[in-house]
Amino acid sequence: MRTLSSVLDKEVQQVSRPAGNTRLKAARLAAGYASQQALADALGVGVRQVRRWESDTPPWPHPEIAQALTRALGQDLESLGFISPAGVQPDHGRRAVLSATAAAVGLAAVPTQAIAMQPATASRDFQAITRSHRHLYWSVAPATLHPAVLAHAALGCALLPETAGQTRKLIAAALAETYLLAGRIEFFDLRDADRAQQTFLRALQAAGEADDPLLGAAILAHSAFIPGWTGDREAAVERMVAARTYARRRPASAELLAWLDAVEAECETRCGHTRTALHLIGHAESVLERGSEHESPEWLDWFSPVRLAAFKGNTQLKAGHLPQARTTLLGVLDRLGPSEDKQTTVVLGDLAAVEAAAGDPDAACRYALRALDQLERTWYAMGMDRVREVRRVLAPHQHEQCVRELDDRLYGWTTTVSALSR
Template identity: 30%
Template sequence: MGGNPELRAVMSDLGLTRAGLARMVNHELVTLGCPGTLTVRTVATWLSGQSRWPQGRIRTALERALKRTPEQLGFVPPRTAQPRSPREEPVLRRNFLAASAAAALPSSAVSRSHSVGHTDVDRLRESLKALTALDDHRGGHGSLEGAALAGADQALGQVDRTISDSVQRRLYSLAADYTATAGFSCIDDRRLDSAERHFEAALRLVGLGNDHVTAMRAFNCLSMVGYQRGSPSATLSAARAAQESRATRRDPLLASLGHARAAIAHSTAGDRQTALRCLGHARDALGRADSRERPAWTDFYGSAELFALSAVVHQHLAESAESESASHRALAGIPAQFRRNRASATARLALAQLGQGEVEQATATATGVYTLMGADPLPPRLRTLLGDFHRGLITLAPGAAATREWTDRIHARGETPWR
């Protein structure tokens, strides 16, 4: 006699053990006014195929617990089952009619009649990957923030329909990841108060989901918020929290990112020695990173992005030549799909060249930012970076031909990079 792969698949998707399923069915039996006498051994006979058709009220309780008909759970009724159980026929008929009606509805409506399982969480996570790819290409904006918050609401809206602690934790974790994505979009959009609120909400959710990776992400991004606000103490405090999170102890790649963020924090405070030491730790940790599966938001980080962050550190330390070298190495390695990051590294390169008095080369490089971003509007964070370049340019060489050409070009585009 063969096993029951359908029941096994449903249990796996819902994160149910044999004991967990027995408890659920017994709960339904008590609700029906019957003793809860189902044992783990009986569940084992279902999975092995030894028992092909649950009997009487147990079958009804199983249907109610998993919200699926026995046939959907891989059971095969004996030919004599219906005459022997006339009192069960109305229940089975109602379930059959409900299943037939559900088959004609959209898949989202069908999912509402079922308990939420790992497959449902996987589908929601695929949508998050699409938002992350959009952010990588275009940068943060209001529509992306709204879509991310809608995804978080959708994940939280399914928590009450779970019957597994592991699925529930994954939903909380996913909601935290969506919320952090909304926060990161706000950083790019220079709406720092909104970003801070989203990351604080994400940190509350990661506790429910026991998600140390997203916690590290939230602290890493809060350090970015502090940096954008021009607050060295807030930048450093959040960077230390990211650096010391449990996720960085488990994953060298995340440890590397935490060290790099700390390096930026120390450089903004003027602590050159500590900043360079953190960069060294970041390089060492990245050398130990493996190819394990990670959330989509981490895909941007690797050796090229570490060079880009190193360029920021050297810029703060007034080491323009080193910043230029790091920017060139970053642009040689940042993949094309990370267009926003390439544009940011290009702007940093222009600043480094300007810091060395290379006015014509710097303006040509800065113009490349607009070429990279094409017809899409510049994210405000990138526009602020170009504003720093613009102010430095007119301070260093107000009467130079390259300065006039730069100014005429951005005015012709209707751009105002200084913000």
Template identity: 40%
Template sequence: MLEDDRITFRQEVLLPALLAAGVTPEMAHLTVQRPGKQPGRDPKIVEAYATMTAAQRDLYWEMPPALLVDAALAHTRLGVELLDTGANDADGRLLAGSVAESALLSARLAFFDLGQPALAVQAFVIAERTAELADDHGLAAAIAAHHAFIPGFAGQESEAHSYLEAAHAHARYAGGPMLRSWLHCVTAEILARTGQAAASRDRIRQAEDSMTTSGSDPDWLDFFTPDRLPGFAGNAALLAGRNSQAVNRLNQALERIGSRAAKQRSVLLLDLAAAHVPDDPDHALELAVQACDLLESEPYVTAYQRIPGVRRALAGAGRDTRLVERARELPLSLSERG
């Protein structure tokens, strides 16, 4: 029975992920069908795998995403091969949780950094399945909320709502103030993107209130701090057409953001540029060029995807030429995505 579970897991979850990652069909099928000798539930191996997962999480803030995604996918693949899906002991749950974290990192890199949603979806499938095996509600909440961004960015409200509902349901059983606040922030952004401005503002208020709730947050929640909340609030206000409010919140975010968050800084600068276009297009242009300067050394597709909107707004003000020229100097493989 346990071996049947392993075969099903490899065929339905691992194989599509390997193919999406660019592994040749022959090698992917070989990996799935011939896993080789399993090391069992060796606590030393489980601990080593968890340590490597944490190290890659830290590397996210330092390494080029195109390099790290290969390592993260390989680490996820290794974890799946180590995992006996039928096990229900402490080491098994720890390993499953580490695999889920690794798959989540792979998905984040694929979608937010590199703009490869198909690969991200496959990584999310692995993350969701292994978080379930780990019986980790907090991790399951984070995975579901991240997954919601894919349909949310595409304007697919119903599908995004389903993932957000699942995320908030899991969060009732685990997580602390930062996880709760972040979930409300994600929900606010997706609501704003789907034209629900009033509901989005209400979620921002709930995100602020959640900061004062009790509980403890996991180590892997390193992608959100209180300093990030004004950025979400500013983006939600911008999407709702409340430019003055957006400017205030985005300036707060830029003042507070940490030194490791260069990727997010480029996003904030482009959002702030968009907010300034109606009243100060010259300043908006300068902010957009600053963002491009950051993107030269810290490529980030989520920021690149904001450039066309700023460019169109500046074109209406007759000031888009310099931004067009600057964007063309960015790495071609990424700039073409915008």
């Protein structure tokens, strides 16, 4: 039977037992290394070494390992609980380097003394908001969503210098995706190509911080749309070469590789090279048919076989293959899901263009009016551009009743004010 004295003696021993290097353990967990083995693998050392560092008397690391350790955990050795032996000058510059690195890539400039390392959960929380914005893009008005996305990016810029290791990489990747979404809204929805160009640059810089070449490939391909839309084929091709180079640095899914073909095809179509574009689309179809063992990234939600068919229908239209374009686009319209309102307006606009080119203004106006109905529910600048292009083609028929009815809708108070305000 234990006496009260023996119980108290044991409790005192437990309280007085050294807790080890709690600073290093906390920094390890904050950087996303859930176990000692995970940190050991990242540094290329044995797990016994990490255990010694987390003991109550951690030995001072060798210079090469010390640099790797401070780089992985984002703090200098003294902040990590190490006591500098005589004759060794501690390195106080790691936090300053973190802040300077972020500032150098245009992300954030945080005063060194303000940096406090974030827990590993910060990356999950930040990613959750990024994921929500990605889903909201398909239903929320772009002018409403865009400020929220930019505010989230600003938060990511502030968090980045406060993290290290895996946590830093995860936040940087989510930040890159956030900037990519902002750039897409600016280019496709707000029609501000100059601003989108700068935003895509920030996205690419964040992807570099995350060392995520597939996300880098997606950003570069999006940036190719900008010169492609203005007919600058050389610049568009150069960016697509860079995008494909990045995509080769990691195992890429069939969907991502096919999308790269589709983007290049769109640029070639805009530059008047429809034969090259159709060849690229044919290659994309083959890539999708063969498939791949690699899964698509979660953020690749803007592409599917149906979207590829929409690219194809537009290229067939621009190539003058009207019967083929009509068949392709009608098939796309039947297969588009209820949540793909933005793409629906583009397809309806292309179908209107097919009928206008075929000399059927009544059918062209019917499709254009359906596109305007859809635009009233979900605004999309690309869809409105398609309708306006059709109206220009219908200029020889502007005195016909169907075209006048289209004008009444196209230049109504609501539509005109909405168009001018975006």
